[in-house]
Amino acid sequence: MRFQLLALLPLALSSAIPRSETVNYDGYQAFRIKTHGNAEDVQGKLASIKYNQWNYRMDEHLDIAVPGKDVEKFKQMGLEWQQMHEDLGASIREEKKYKKYSGRKPDSLPDDEWFDTYHPYEDHKQFWEDLHAAFPKNSKMVSSGTSLQGRDLFGLKLYGKQGGNKPAIIWHSNVHAREWVTSMTTEYITYNLIDGYRNDDAVVQNILDTYDLYVIPFVNPDGFVYSQEVNRLWRKNRSPPPPDAANQTCFGTDVNRNWPWKWNVVRGGSSPDNCAEDYRGESPGDTPENQGLVAFVDKIAAKQEIKFYVDWHSYGQYILTPHGWSCKVVAENSEEQVDLAGEVKQVIKEVHGTNFTYGPICDTLYAVNGGSTDYLYDIAGAEYSWAFELRDEGRFGFVLPPRQIRPVGEEMFEGVKYAITNM
Incomplete structure (x- = not known):
């Protein structure tokens, strides 16, 4: 948000x-x-x-x-x-009362006590490597590039039968550093997809046999580490101020205002001020994190149909569809996307009673320039291109207690299973 x-x-x-x-x-x-x-x-x-x-x-x-x-x-x-x-x-x-990560036993997934607390960045890296190790014949470590400070934008590709050429699902999280629950949620869903496939869950097997799923959990690892070690409420990446900026003390670009599509077309949809939290950068796609994501997405789009894209955020409890850059330009399949979002809202509510609002970004929330969902829909051709704003509606905001990690994962796992099987 x-x-x-x-x-x-x-x-x-x-x-x-x-x-x-x-x-x-x-x-x-x-x-x-x-x-x-x-x-x-x-x-x-x-x-x-x-x-x-x-x-x-x-x-x-x-x-x-x-x-x-x-x-x-x-x-x-x-x-x-x-x-x-x-x-x-x-x-x-x-x-920040992190539990020490104990790794995994041979031939098993990590212990799901992982979802009882938040974790340091290095433990997250090991967790994803352990997910791959628990599902070696049906997963592959991938990367969308390198951050400004040299961190790998690692991820995992999951697939069932004949992985590699099926329609693609692409998810990523923690583009905004302080939104810690987003990476925990993509981890929860990925963990349970692997567990379900290993244990012959028919719905999960159908999902992974039908689609190739790509998950990049930390789009902004530099900002995430900074939010853990220095400023819990940090949002942007850690890019230095432009050489000609009036204020040379303000760091960071909002990677989700930096996509090279409709980068500065809407007044108020992003900021040219490098001190603003929604600073869009000096030019479209000028952050290494965004450059890597664009290349990653474009490569997949060139060889596989992109069926479903999600950019995971918090907070506010929204399911958002294109467009963000215009309240007047309606996505070609907007009615279909919004109808499915409404059904997903009901599925999520049935789990723990959590209520989501849904609809096109600009109409439902606010205008966004240079946003991911519009690029994926308009340029990369994703059939369904969404952003989730996870819990909550304002009781805790960005600083969501650890006790809510698991219920958020549970409700979103049911939501995305429904979405994928009903597209």
Whole structure:
């Protein structure tokens, strides 16, 4: 989800933090404020304090984080709000109670206790290698390139019978660094697809016998590591500021505003300001992470039909279809995609009661320039091109407690199984 920077942001939440300074969110509190359609009035009242805006649905509400010194002043403003995090620093520490990864036993998958906590990046790498080792005849390690700091954009290809030439499904996650639950979710789904195939689950076997599935769990590994080690709420990659930028302290490009398609056609769909959280880069596709993804996708599209693409995000609980770059240009099969999204919404709700909103990106959420789903649909020819915004709707936001990892995986596993078998 988009993270809109406003005036008077606290230094601890800006894009300008040097790597050597670990960000401390102790005492910060997060709130959801009802705007009742008067977001400008709410923002006017907030102008006297430092805060950070977490969401962009200002017609309905504002989600903000407030430093401790301004909390009492905020509470005296007479706004209608509910608490998200009473102590954001404490919530982050709870997230970082990682369990040591014990690997896998011969001829088995890793223990599924993996899904009880979040994990350091290096453990994630080993986990994916272990998934491959548990399914060696029906999987292959793949890569979409290398990040700016030299990290491999690794992934896994899964297939059943005659892998290699079937229609393709492509998923990737953690393009936005702080959205930790997204990679945990693609891991949960991949894990259970392998487990199901190994144990003769008819639905799973049909999926992998019909399609080749490509999963890239960490599109933005540099940003993800930075979010774990320095600033939990970091969003972008770690690219340096352009040489001619007015502000030389702001790092990072939003890789999901950097796709070389409709890169800057919509006002407000991305930003030319390198300090903004939705900074689109200096030119289309100028980040190494995006260049690798584009090449990876284009290579698959050249030899295999792309049936289903998902870019996994959090938070907000949305199922989003093309287009983001226009609210007027309707995707050729928009009705078909939206109808299926509505059915998937119901399947997801049946698991734990979680409610999703669905529809085209621009109409349902906001305009997006240079976004992945539009490139995959308009250029790469994906028949279904979606973005999921996972839990939650605003109780915890980006800092989702570890206890919710498994239920998120469970509901999304059922959702995507339904989607794939009903396309």
